[in-house]
Amino acid sequence: MNDLDALESQSIYILREAFNRLDKIAMLWSIGKDSNVMLWLARKAFFGHVPFPVLHVDTKHKIPEMIEFRDRVAKEWNLPLIVGENTEALAAGMGPHNGRVECCTALKTEGLKALLASHGFTGVIAGIRRDEEGTRAKERVFSPRNQSAEWDFKDQPPEFWDQFKTDFAPGTHLRIHPLLAWSELDVWRYIERENIPMVDLYFARDGRRYRSLGCAPCTGSVASTASTVAEIIEELETTKISERSGRAQDKESEDAFERLRAGGYM
Amino acid sequence: MSNTATARKISPEVSVSQNASPMKIVVVGHVDHGKSTLVGRILNETGALPEGKVEYLKEVCDKRGMPFEWAFVMDALQAERDQGITIDTAQIRFRTEARPYVIIDAPGHKEFLKNMVSGAASAEAAVLVIDAHEGVQEQSRRHGYLLHLLGLRQIAVAVNKMDLVDFSQDRFEEVKAEIVAYLNSIGVEPTYVIPVAARSGANIASIAAETPWYTGPSVLGALDRFEPAKPLTDLALRLPVQDVYKFDERRIIAGRIESGRLKVGDTLVFSPSGKMAKIATIETWGNSLASVSAGAGQSVGITLDEQIFVERGNVASLEHHLPHQSHDLKARVFWLGRGPLKVGSRYKLKLATAEHVVDVVAIERVIDVEDLANHQGSEVARNAVAEVVFRAKSPIAHDSFVDNPRLGRFVLVEGYDIVGGGVIAETPSEEARSRSSHVTVVPHKVDSETRAIANGHRGGVVWLTGLSGAGKSTIAMEVERQLFLKGWQVTVLDGDNVRTGLCGDLGFSDPDRAENIRRVGEVAHLFAEAGMVVVTSFISPFRADREKVRAINPDAFHEVFVATGLNECERRDPKGLYKKARAGEISYFTGIGSAYEAPALPELALATEGKSVDESVADLLRYIENAFSLSAREQANGWGL
Numbered sequence: 026m027n028d029l030d031a032l033e034s035q036s037i038y039i040l041r042e043a044f045n046r047l048d049k050i051a052m053l054w055s056i057g058k059d060s061n062v063m064l065w066l067a068r069k070a071f072f073g074h075v076p077f078p079v080l081h082v083d084t085k086h087k088i089p090e091m092i093e094f095r096d097r098v099a100k101e102w103n104l105p106l107i108v109g110e111n112t113e114a115l116a117a118g119m120g121p122h123n124g125r126v127e128c129c130t131a132l133k134t135e136g137l138k139a140l141l142a143s144h145g146f147t148g149v150i151a152g153i154r155r156d157e158e159g160t161r162a163k164e165r166v167f168s169p170r171n172q173s174a175e176w177d178f179k180d181q182p183p184e185f186w187d188q189f190k191t192d193f194a195p196g197t198h199l200r201i202h203p204l205l206a207w208s209e210l211d212v213w214r215y216i217e218r219e220n221i222p223m224v225d226l227y228f229a230r231d232g233r234r235y236r237s238l239g240c241a242p243c244t245g246s247v248a249s250t251a252s253t254v255a256e257i258i259e260e261l262e263t264t265k266i267s268e269r270s271g272r273a274q275d276k277e278s279e280d281a282f283e284r285l286r287a288g289g290y291m
Numbered sequence: 292m293s294n295t296a297t298a299r300k301i302s303p304e305v306s307v308s309q310n311a312s313p314m315k316i317v318v319v320g321h322v323d324h325g326k327s328t329l330v331g332r333i334l335n336e337t338g339a340l341p342e343g344k345v346e347y348l349k350e351v352c353d354k355r356g357m358p359f360e361w362a363f364v365m366d367a368l369q370a371e372r373d374q375g376i377t378i379d380t381a382q383i384r385f386r387t388e389a390r391p392y393v394i395i396d397a398p399g400h401k402e403f404l405k406n407m408v409s410g411a412a413s414a415e416a417a418v419l420v421i422d423a424h425e426g427v428q429e430q431s432r433r434h435g436y437l438l439h440l441l442g443l444r445q446i447a448v449a450v451n452k453m454d455l456v457d458f459s460q461d462r463f464e465e466v467k468a469e470i471v472a473y474l475n476s477i478g479v480e481p482t483y484v485i486p487v488a489a490r491s492g493a494n495i496a497s498i499a500a501e502t503p504w505y506t507g508p509s510v511l512g513a514l515d516r517f518e519p520a521k522p523l524t525d526l527a528l529r530l531p532v533q534d535v536y537k538f539d540e541r542r543i544i545a546g547r548i549e550s551g552r553l554k555v556g557d558t559l560v561f562s563p564s565g566k567m568a569k570i571a572t573i574e575t576w577g578n579s580l581a582s583v584s585a586g587a588g589q590s591v592g593i594t595l596d597e598q599i600f601v602e603r604g605n606v607a608s609l610e611h612h613l614p615h616q617s618h619d620l621k622a623r624v625f626w627l628g629r630g631p632l633k634v635g636s637r638y639k640l641k642l643a644t645a646e647h648v649v650d651v652v653a654i655e656r657v658i659d660v661e662d663l664a665n666h667q668g669s670e671v672a673r674n675a676v677a678e679v680v681f682r683a684k685s686p687i688a689h690d691s692f693v694d695n696p697r698l699g700r701f702v703l704v705e706g707y708d709i710v711g712g713g714v715i716a717e718t719p720s721e722e723a724r725s726r727s728s729h730v731t732v733v734p735h736k737v738d739s740e741t742r743a744i745a746n747g748h749r750g751g752v753v754w755l756t757g758l759s760g761a762g763k764s765t766i767a768m769e770v771e772r773q774l775f776l777k778g779w780q781v782t783v784l785d786g787d788n789v790r791t792g793l794c795g796d797l798g799f800s801d802p803d804r805a806e807n808i809r810r811v812g813e814v815a816h817l818f819a820e821a822g823m824v825v826v827t828s829f830i831s832p833f834r835a836d837r838e839k840v841r842a843i844n845p846d847a848f849h850e851v852f853v854a855t856g857l858n859e860c861e862r863r864d865p866k867g868l869y870k871k872a873r874a875g876e877i878s879y880f881t882g883i884g885s886a887y888e889a890p891a892l893p894e895l896a897l898a899t900e901g902k903s904v905d906e907s908v909a910d911l912l913r914y915i916e917n918a919f920s921l922s923a924r925e926q927a928n929g930w931g932l
Contacts, residue, residue, distance in 0.1 A: 026522060026588050028312040037590040038533070038547050045534045045603060065577075070545075072576045072592060074538045156384060165409075183405035183627055183709050185412030188641050188702040190709060206393075208384060219577065 029215050036063075036203040037070040038187065039166055040150070043201040044076060046191035047148035050201070051078045051107070053137075053291065056091040057238045058223055059152035059204055061098075062212055065221050066203065068102070075104055080140055080149070083110045084132035086120065086240035094224045109140035121242045126285060128243075134289045138174050141198065148199045151291045156208045157268055160286050168200045169193055174289030176200075200291075209268050210261045217254045228252045237268055244272060313384060313391035314519050317411040319438065320420030321430035325451040329420055329489040330383070330394055331361030333511065336496035339385035361490065389515040404433075404674045405627045408712065411438060416445035416517040418510065419470070423456045423486070427469045429661060433674075435470070436660040439479045440623060440676065440714060442696055446474070447483040447513040454488040458501040476663060483513040522587035523550035527612035527845075529690070529698050530559070531643035532605040536592070543574050543592040544601055549643065549697035551609070553593075554584035559607040561599070562688035563616050568595040604645035606688045606698065610892065611845050614698055616686040619652070621716050622701070624671065624679045628710030631670035632679070632703075638710070640681065642689055642701035649681040649703075678716065691715050742822030746780050748919045750819040750847065752812075753826045753911075756837060756890060757853030758882050759868055760860035762899050762907065763828040766853065769908045770826055774915070780823040784811055786830065799879050805836050812840030819847045824919055832881045834888040849918060851911065852893040857882050859900050894918075 026034070043050055052067065052075070054060045067075050081095060099106040111119070114131040121128045141149060155162045165181050167189035182190045193199065204212070216223060226235040233246040234257075247266065251257040318326045334340050352359045383394050395410035411417065417438050421431050438446060448470055456462040463486045474481050485494055486502050487510060493499035494509045508516060528551030536543040553559070557570050573582050574592040585591045595601075606614055620640075626632050632651060640649045655678040656665040671677040692699030692714035703711040743749045753770075755763040767783045774781040790797070794810055797803040808831050818825040831837050841848040860882065861869040872880035879885040890896075895914045899907050 026586075031312050031588060034547065034588055034590040041533050041545055041590070069576050070590070071536065071538060072541070072543060072574055076538065162383065181406070183712075184409050185712060186700055186702065188709065190707075192639075192704060192707040194707055 029211065029218060032207055032211055033066065033069070033215070035206060036066045039201065039203040040067055040070040042189055042191070043148055043150060044071070047199065049144070049146045050148035050150060051080045051144070051146050052150040053152070054079045054081050054095070055152070055238070056081070056095050056224060058212055058216065058227060059154060061221055061223060062215055063150065063152040063204055064102070065219060078105045078107045081106065081108050082133055082136040082140060083108050084136065084240050085110065085115055086132070086242055088226060088238065088241045088244070090224055090226055091238060098222060107140070109136055111136035111139060125243055129285055129290060130288060134174070134285070138289060146198065148201055150201045150203060152204045153202050153291055154204050154207050154209070164202055164205060166202050166205055167191065168202065170198050170200060170289065172196045176287050176289070178287060210258065213254060213258050213261060217258060227257065237272055239272055311390050311519065313393040314416065314517065315393050315395060315414045316416050316418060316514060317395045317414035318418045318420060319407060319411065319434035321422070321428040324420045324422040324425070325489050326420045327362035328360065329418070329449060329451060329487070329510070331363070332489045332492055332495050333394065334383060334385050335361070336492065336511065337385040337387055339383070387511055387515055392514065407434065408437065408441070408625065408627070411443065412441050414443060415520040416447070416514065417443050419446055419448045420451050421448060421466060421470060423450050423452050423462055423466055426466050427473065431470065432473055433660045435474055435479065436477055436676065437625060439477050440625060442692065442714070445517045446479060446481045447485060447510065448481045449485050449487045449510055451487045451489050453486045453493065453502070454491055458486070460504045482517070483507055485510055485513060523695070523697065524552055524587045526550035526695050528553055528607070528609045529614065529695060530607040531645065532601055532603050532607065533644050534603055535601060541574065541594055542598065543594060545592045546644065547590045548585055548587050550587045550695055552584060552586040558610055560610055560613055561601055561605045561607050562614055563686045564600070564605065566599040566601070568597040568599045571596045606643065606645070611841060614688045614690050616688050618683050618686055620681045620683070620687060620689065622679060622681065622713035623676065623716055624711050624713040625676050626671045626673060626711045628673060628705055631672050632711065633670045639704040640683065640701050641704060642687060643698060645688065647683040647685060647687050649683045651679060652682045653680040655680060679713070689715055739820065739822070743921060746822050747921060748779055748824065749921070750822040751824060751849060751919060752815045752819050752847055753824065753849050753851055753915060754831070754837065754840065755826065755828050755851045755853050756831045757855060758857060758860045758887055759830055760863045760865055761853040761855035762904065763853050765904055766897070766907050766911060767826045767828040769904065770911050770915070773908070773912060774824060782818060782823055782825055784815055784825060784827045786828055805833065808836040808840060812843060815840070816843045816847065819844070824915065830881050830887070832885065832887040834890065837890070849895070850890050850893040852890045852896040853899060854896050855899045
């Protein structure tokens with residue numbers, strides 16, 4: 026087994042645990058590279074099937090190519106897709122002009138909470154990785170959220186020997202993180218090996234590309250000439266610029282992202 | 292301070308492996324002994340920090356009017372900076388020229404033991420940080436003990452803050468002696484003890500001028516010399532069933548192979564039911580190649596040739612290499628619960644994918660990790676370690692932690708929470724064994740490999756079974772003679788011979804026959820452990836008795852069926868016993884008044900009828916030489932030692 030085999034096997038193990046131990050689960054699909062890989066792993070884990078709904082929280086500020094990609098892949102892979110949005114906030118005209126953290130909280134976090142509540146999901150699978158950012162580095166694979174979806178990062182359950190927290194009080198739900206141990210480079214090497222489709226936005230055009238995808242107003246591209254998966258891998262092997270450097274909402278204040286996550290952000 | 296990687300030469304003994312899985316390192320130690328500082332330094336020296344990270348943190352420190360600390364690199368959470376202690380386990384990557392690493396910064400504060408365990412349980416090697424000024428403290432010992440309990444054997448001790456003691460060799464030797472004495476007392480030999488000043492970077496990536504008296508490797512040099520964990524492919528197959536899928540016409544049994552290997556066509560035995568079926572296919576999806584075999588670490592899905600009942604929690608193994616099954620488990624437990632663990636309490640025990648309801652039957656001793664003293668007690672407090680006996684309602688399939696860590700460890704759940712972990716100390720599955728449960732096994736200093744190399748062959752038991760008059764003793768004695776002439780360490784245990792001494796107090800009733808076989812089996816395995824080939828010659832008519840002998844050490848047990856039929860044996864009747872049995876003078880005579888259960892799957896069956904004794908002897912000799920000889924490579928490796 027090489028390192029990608031080991032990561033794949035561990036992620037499949039986690040997905041199968043979640044599917045077996047939790048009543049109602051769903052997978053978050055942001056259309057980004059990580060969640061595309063996660064969907065691919067689910068199809069491997071369940072031999073071509075995705076046996077739970079795939080959720081996309083639409084902020085209506087997403088880059089149009091992402092939505093096109095979502096609809097095309099959902100059809101090709103026959104995905105049980107559910108799209109949700111915070112209609113109230115959108116109707117009230119919520120956008121980054123109201124403050125980036127406020128916008129993220131309303132359209133993503135609250136949009137997600139509403140979607141989870143309306144379907145009664147007890148577990149939601151998210152494609153976050155420890156190497157993305159400091160607070161995600163502290164996450165557990167099975168991470169409980171209280172009734173208001175808050176994350177108590179100061180008192181997390183013990184997690185060892187692949188024995189995950191699968192018992193929890195009514196009203197709470199779990200976030201399951203099958204990609205926690207992957208790095209950005211691992212993700213791209215796996216995309217290359219498995220030939221997983223990706224949104225074109227990741228590949229450089231006119232000297233710029235997206236390294237991380239989000240909403241149009243808050244996601245910037247980075248200078249790059251990497252126009253193929255192989256070139257992206259080569260670029261990542263040498264870069265020291267952080268992955269979320271193009272994500273404006275993280276930088277509103279020193280602890281913006283931590284506050285977003287404690288409040289229920291992915 | 293340069294933020295670029297310090298160029299380092301790697302020593303010849305360090306192998307370079309790119310694209311390997313990152314080695315997981317845990318950093319532990321008493322609060323304020325400098326774990327985070329050490330980690331921050333390592334990240335800086337290996338060029339692992341994102342551009343601008345140090346500058347950014349320095350800026351933040353300036354804004355707050357406080358001096359920059361390397362520890363802040365690890366402390367990405369605001370709450371941590373406010374409290375000045377690491378709250379939770381974080382995983383951060385770096386890479387040396389030798390290989391990639393994931394470093395787990397475990398907190399030293401006593402309250403956070405669960406986080407330390409969460410990090411350390413998956414680590415392949417550990418760095419134990421000790422303040423040169425303060426010396427060994429409570430958490431230094433506790434963490435050292437837990438690393439040992441979790442099965443970690445590769446430990447580097449970093450004696451930190453050497454700059455505060457003027458890089459004094461005397462002080463270093465004092466601290467070193469203190470921690471080495473403690474670790475030795477729990478059976479741990481620290482691989483390296485390194486004088487370090489994390490703040491200034493001394494002996495982190497390269498050897499510092501301040502410690503000319505130190506001749507060992509730097510911290511990174513020590514890490515590069517550690518061995519990566521290997522998948523447990525050499526152990527017996529254990530495939531805990533995770534789920535059974537019926538998405539389409541296939542019925543797929545899904546799980547991760549924890550140890551060993553399997554291939555299409557293998558017969559699997561599912562514990563605890565004992566049901567058996569053959570692997571029909573190994574299922575794959577997408578562009579993965581169809582495979583006919585798989586090994587430890589792989590998440591697989593298989594289909595079986597028969598529709599037997601299998602469910603989550605079952606463990607699939609290969610015949611003759613089954614896990615233990617018992618209602619009782621004795622384990623060393625570390626307790627994380629808010630309330631104490633008590634005798635009479637009930638918990639959910641999760642072992643691999645199985646769940647059992649267990650009661651605490653006894654707390655045999657509570658271990659004080661400070662002085663390693665044993666205490667009697669009826670409860671185990673939070674953060675304490677104890678030896679505990681649990682009893683389950685249904686039998687638990689398991690291994691001892693030493694034999695197979697994956698099936699030899701479990702967690703305990705109370706209410707909604709994981710409240711402790713345990714490693715299985717021994718398996719009081721057989722009643723006879725549990726009667727002497729206070730016996731502790733003392734490890735030999737000469738191991739079986741060394742004996743095998745000295746003898747030129749492995750030790751083991753060649754168990755001849757068959758009817759009276761089948762030819763067992765005749766064959767056994769001739770095989771012994773011929774192996775002896777070739778210089779082998781060999782002996783025969785013969786039915787009639789042991790009945791005059793070892794088993795002189797036993798008759799021929801079923802329980803007495805069982806006890807006779809049990810004793811002979813134990814003795815045979817003792818000889819085998821001593822490096823000898825033991826040929827036994829016993830009718831041993833009952834399958835269950837022979838399986839118990841096999842279970843003592845399945846790898847060393849070779850069942851040979853001397854398959855002479857009843858008619859032929861009665862015709863030979865060398866001792867006139869059949870005649871007496873037919874006349875009613877002997878009751879319970881095997882084959883006449885008592886059953887003989889032939890082996891279902893012996894390692895070898897000798898068809899003696901129509902063959903000369905010499906031919907049968909040659910058949911058995913060929914088998915023994917194949918099974919017990921060392922290969923040229925093994926011998927060469929041995930001589931290389």
